[in-house]
Amino acid sequence: NPQPSIEVTPDVALKRKQLIDNTADDPTPPAPAKKPKPDPEASTTVTPKPATKHGSIPTAKALSVKSILVPRGERTRANVGQKDDSLLRMVCDCSLTGKVTELHFRKIPHSMIDWNSAYHISKINAWRNQIYGRAGQKAKSVTMWHELEELWFELYFHLSIAEARSRGILLPTAKQIRDAFNETFVGQVLQGKHGDDLAVRTERQSNAFASKFNRMFPQLRERLNKCVFGKSGDVFVPKISFGMMHRYKAMKAKLAAKGIKNKSEDSENTEEWQQFLAHFTDDKDAEAKQETKE
DNA sequence: ACCACAAGCTCATCCCGGCT
DNA sequence: AGCCGGGATGAGCTTGTGGT
Known part of the structure; x- marks a missing residue:
């Protein structure tokens, strides 16, 4: 070529x-040239308007x-x-x-x-x-996946892993997970990169949801599977609030700022991470404050 | 449920006309 | 000629769908 x-x-x-x-x-398939992927924070809903924008906020004129x-x-x-x-x-x-x-x-x-x-x-x-x-x-x-939606997935795994370590649990079905997800997000107005309001979230359908879910956090999934293997118990679906997502996001940012390798998938051993998780679910007051701040 | 692929999105660059 | 702005175009990625 x-x-x-x-x-x-x-x-x-x-x-x-x-x-x-x-x-x-040469009309043969080109070699797949990779390039570092950009910040994947983007989240938009399709609108009838042309999607093309520049990085900066487009002027009304534009x-x-x-x-x-x-x-x-x-x-x-x-x-x-x-x-x-x-x-x-x-x-x-x-x-x-x-x-x-x-x-x-x-x-x-x-x-x-x-x-x-x-x-x-x-x-x-x-x-x-x-x-x-x-x-x-x-x-x-297409409805792009929002940062908070991805954080939800990440937390789903972390909280399930923590639960499975403390007692025997049964993993929920794909539908149970999706229902919990939709219950959290449907009807919400999330903010885009520039603080703009996005379209109201609608239900994620099963195929699309499974497709995304299966692509996210393979290491965490594997770890969770190991944790539940050979045990049994009640089905456990973590309850994940927006306050938890925001606090989790803040913690990730804090770790990153400290220069700690912040692939949360690898971070189970850091002291701060352990401590964070330990106080994560029972810290209702902090959460309530967070939510009212929104 | 998984996989392959079609279709969508963002961003960078090219291109071109108007202006200085 | 050189700069500027905006339309045109393509790459490279993500998301959703449909077949198996």
């Missing part, structure tokens, strides 16, 4: 380093003046084995000016497109779907 030689000045080359990977005419290229007609997609050159262009109306713009698929030279190649078809659809999506013609909507 040789890089094409593109003549550019060094600084341009630098700026383009990402782009070069995919301006390549929001209201935004124009969108709206593709004409229904969503259509390319299918393997069905040649259709018309899918390589999209006629769009500019939502502001009404100007007509025709966008063209550029990823693969048209003469090289193999309509029997699943990879090529997928590239064409990725391009088309991106344009549809920007115009608000979504195929599905």
Whole structure:
């Protein structure tokens, strides 16, 4: 998969380093180039407005003046084995000016497109779907996971582990966990990164919930499984309040500030962590204060 | 329940026209 | 020419779905 030689000045080359990977005419799958993942705190709900923003808070002007290229007609997609050159262009109306713009698929030279190649078809659809999506013609909507929701998962494991160490418990079913989660979050208005109010939380459905749940904190899950192995008892579902989540978040921040390696998954042995957990659930007063502060 | 993949989201960069 | 601002575009990631 040789890089094409593109003549550019060094600084341009630098700026383009990402782009070069995919301006390549070579239409074979590129090697999965990894890059450090950004702060995953993002949590937004799909809105009909265009999602593109800069890091800073967008000005009212920027929001209201935004124009969108709206593709004409229904969503259509390319299918393997069905040649259709018309899918390589999209006629769009500019939502502001009404100007007509025709966008063209550029990823693969048209003469090289193999309509029997699943990879090529997928590239064409990725391009088309991106344009549809920007115009608000979504195929599905997504509610990003909020930091507090992820903290909930983390606490679920920590509290269950602590409980399993003190007595025999039975792990709840996926549905029981989800019900507890939804009971906590549904109807809540959480705040985004910039303190903005997000849309009211709605129920997380079983498949999506399980999908997320199973991806989170594999080490903690493993530890919990070890803790309950060979024992039995009542089903235990920890009760997790927003006050607990906030205090847990604060504690993590404190540890991080002290330079303590703060993968909570590894932190069971730190003294502070032990102490924190010990007073975590019975410290109702502190919690009540926390909650009223919100 | 798990896995593969489609679709969504954010961010960075490219691109281009207008202005100085 | 160089700067600026905003639209266009793609990468790289997350989330949700559907088949098995």
